[in-house]
Amino acid sequence: MKKDDQALAQARIELAAALRWAARQGFQSGVCNHFSVAVPGRPDLMLINPEGHFWAEARASDMVVAAHDGTLHDADGRTVETTAFCIHAPIHRLLPHAVAVLHTHMHHATAICMRKGGEVSPSYLSAMSFYQRIAYDRGFDGPALTPAEGERLARLLGDDFILMMECHGPLVVGASIGEALLRLLYLEDTCRMQILAEAGGHELQRIPSQMMASIPRDVPRFKAYAKGFIAAVVRTLSREEPDFLG
Numbered sequence: 729m730k731k732d733d734q735a736l737a738q739a740r741i742e743l744a745a746a747l748r749w750a751a752r753q754g755f756q757s758g759v760c761n762h763f764s765v766a767v768p769g770r771p772d773l774m775l776i777n778p779e780g781h782f783w784a785e786a787r788a789s790d791m792v793v794a795a796h797d798g799t800l801h802d803a804d805g806r807t808v809e810t811t812a813f814c815i816h817a818p819i820h821r822l823l824p825h826a827v828a829v830l831h832t833h834m835h836h837a838t839a840i841c842m843r844k845g846g847e848v849s850p851s852y853l854s855a856m857s858f859y860q861r862i863a864y865d866r867g868f869d870g871p872a873l874t875p876a877e878g879e880r881l882a883r884l885l886g887d888d889f890i891l892m893m894e895c896h897g898p899l900v901v902g903a904s905i906g907e908a909l910l911r912l913l914y915l916e917d918t919c920r921m922q923i924l925a926e927a928g929g930h931e932l933q934r935i936p937s938q939m940m941a942s943i944p945r946d947v948p949r950f951k952a953y954a955k956g957f958i959a960a961v962v963r964t965l966s967r968e969e970p971d972f973l974g
């Protein structure tokens with residue numbers, strides 16, 4: 729197998745695994761929302777989950793290769809929902825650092841997006857690496873049904889890792905599926921703890937911004953941890969739900 733083919737096969741496995749892992753956390757709503765990753769060696773193409781499937785039934789071979797204009801490659805009868813080309817494709821096209829793009833309506837992060845002026849409070853040690861890399865969309869404009877909306881979201885996201893979309897939900901990007909998935913889990917944990925800590929009207933402690941600025945932007949330890957994390961996810965699912973490899 730050629731190197732790019734091997735990398736694509738691994739991306740299929742990791743994307744299907746990420747979807748199943750997110751399903752275990754209760755992050756899916758209906759059969760909606762997408763996880764996507766740039767095809768290795770072909771940044772003009774993305775690998776994405778097909779329309780009408782639960783994440784819990786994702787299989788490596790079901791992931792669809794699609795061009796940013798909506799053209800599908802070897803889809804074998806599978807389709808991809810329109811909003812994937814209105815949110816994910818423009819972000820892949822305009823932001824090369826967004827190798828993996830994950831969007832969910834996971835409950836606690838979405839609850840923060842629903843608050844007027846909602847903000848992820850910089851109050852939790854384990855999330856210090858991304859507090860200053862969160863962008864906010866304060867201009868909700870209905871469902872994303874045109875690529876122009878995705879282009880607007882890409883401009884808002886810029887070189888940040890997380891976009892909190894008002895009245896909608898979060899979008900998380902990473903340099904790999906493992907990095908994006910780990911960040912997604914941390915974000916939901918952080919928002920859940922924030923909501924718990926604020927219960928009863930308590931004011932949160934805030935980590936000083938100069939202390940957060942001392943955290944390097946590209947943490948090698950996070951990259952190594954994310955690599956180990958996605959390997960553990962794949963290993964666990966290979967044992968407990970081996971059909972995802974099919």
Ligand SMILES: [Zn+2]
Pocket residue numbers: 761831832833896897
């Ligand atoms: Zn959505």
